[in-house]
Amino acid sequence: MENEQYTVPGFKASATIAGLKKGNALDMGLIVSETEAAAGGVFTTNKVRAAPVILCERHLEKGRARAIIVNAGNANACTGARGLDDALTTADLAAEALGINSGEVLVASTGVIGQPLNMEKVEKAVPVLAGNLSSKAIPRTARAMMTTDSFPKMSRFDGQAGGRPYRIVGIAKGAGMIMPEMATTLCFLLTDIQIEPEDLKKALLSSTNATFNRITVDGDTSTNDTVLILANGLTGNTSLSEQEMGLFSRGLRQVMGDLARMIVLDGEGATKLIRVEIKNAASASDALRAARTVANSSLVKTAIYGQDPNWGRIMAALGRSGINMIEERVDIWIDQVRIVSRGLGRGPAAEKEAAAVMCKKEFTLSIDLHEGVYHDSILTCDLTHEYVSINADYRT
């Protein structure tokens, strides 16, 4: 897992087995910036917010941070005052081991909701994490934060600013309880570019909106969704021109888009990745709402699993979504195969062709409403027997 590809100048990481996850697996990770970094975060819109989310918001007020400590196996959510104490203690322990201020440490947790964190195990693990930092260990941290994930999610972008090369590396986790409204499960982004915290935050928000806010696995928004970014400025570039800021934003979007796609690809039990694309909706909100409703419909998702171009379920989902639509205007495609033309099925030959496309691991389900000029799309996956198995047995 360790390799040169996912290093960023000035950042070190480590991971260890704290014993918070079942089995003998990496379950705690640490990321440290050698110098103070510009920092930003985006968090869940769920009204039930985990303790580390509350703590991160507090520690990000000044737009600067030095470290991220993360655990899997326990979400430290719905844990009340004790949960917030535990998150704070975790930050204190990391700060002490690293010789920095506790307010410079960001904390993230993922796993089972409603159980107190085993602080004895955390206390033992923190010095191990601090003692094993390596510039090559970012992939190990990505592995340590996995829960029902089947692979660690990493992406990298290389850019230039003021004639100097910089890098963005992102790692993420997530496979279930995924329909972010402002963020997703956990995603950490590291870069050596020099950038103002306000510019960093602006780029992070717009990129989150275009990537992590456009995916769904099961329509459930987590209590712990967290995206964090640290920019340590080691590149030493001069202040960013508009063009350079544009490149950085595109790079960030590329890395986050990669990671978001990997999360859906690794959706619990998923066998297929589908882009649900809405064209020519009457409003931007209609476009998004139509895409979300189709992408979350259990009947559409099981039909995709069955490789059945059952477009009646797509029409029914559109019809109940609450958008402006007229049945007789709707066109539907599976990749290049048009299966519905002006609200009517194009017959068995077209469906047979579409069924063949649906055997692929990835395809686009495209819906033209012919109502207006607004477009949007959502990445989703199919609903399978394996999804049920994973989630019926999660805690047992």
Place this chain on the structure above:
Amino acid sequence: MENEQYTVPGFKASATIAGLKKGNALDMGLIVSETEAAAGGVFTTNKVRAAPVILCERHLEKGRARAIIVNAGNANACTGARGLDDALTTADLAAEALGINSGEVLVASTGVIGQPLNMEKVEKAVPVLAGNLSSKAIPRTARAMMTTDSFPKMSRFDGQAGGRPYRIVGIAKGAGMIMPEMATTLCFLLTDIQIEPEDLKKALLSSTNATFNRITVDGDTSTNDTVLILANGLTGNTSLSEQEMGLFSRGLRQVMGDLARMIVLDGEGATKLIRVEIKNAASASDALRAARTVANSSLVKTAIYGQDPNWGRIMAALGRSGINMIEERVDIWIDQVRIVSRGLGRGPAAEKEAAAVMCKKEFTLSIDLHEGVYHDSILTCDLTHEYVSINADYRT
């Protein structure tokens, strides 16, 4: 299947194998009132409306009808002008065979969306239906309209008005694509009470709201949802007193409540029936929204299948539902076992006790928000491997 229990004076029914369903099964039914009956209907709120829904609304304008003809195997939805023609022709054929007006015939269809009805088969079946009418055949009609249902759904209520006994018999079908907003799949109600069409409609609407609008299987609202009621007046009662009207409404609610419960019990692949009860919400809409969000959460439904009192998923669903809530106020019970007290878990002993309750086929999941005075509840079922199997293979 034929028995005396489900007869109503003045009503006859029949069923036949038209060949619209796969296999050799009953798939068309006819219900006829010997005399003109007061009639009412409630239909899907889906913007994509099946042809028979459009026709029924038209034929119900005068509040009177004589017959209901129903088919399974094909929903006659998303079939355009041809679909409406076919629904009209079906009514014409039935009217001709029965010697009544076409405008007195109500039409209902259920099954696959987007395929034209095979009118040759319908044409052959209608005279068979008209020639085999029997007062004892209502259960056969209930069987003929089944799709993925595993049993026919019937209920009866006996009342008195003006010293004369009357009866309400209801039949319904439905197992998937179930989250009615104004009705559900198909439900036919027959009574021999004498009642004004306006009173009938009022009772039907309020009863639909309390029963069929409070169930969900998969969160998908059908294009064909139809509830029809015929009251032939054979009881010959004098006009209803307020008390008698109250009894009739309660009777209707009892029959429709029974049928709605059976639909969830027969939910595709379901092994359990759960009442999700919200107490003390800040508003009526919050109570309903909270109940719906929890009742439709894939994560909650799979946890119920796994008999796991994973209340973190319930809290997460409440948190994303958009209602007014404060985590620290929430109490959660599984039947009589409290598993969450003021937002915090009550520990392994309580969860073990709750897990034992969850082994039952039916239980109540009760959530007290402590925000206001509004209550509501939704009947739902679990999400199982069998649901995925049924819906991945539906058309193949």
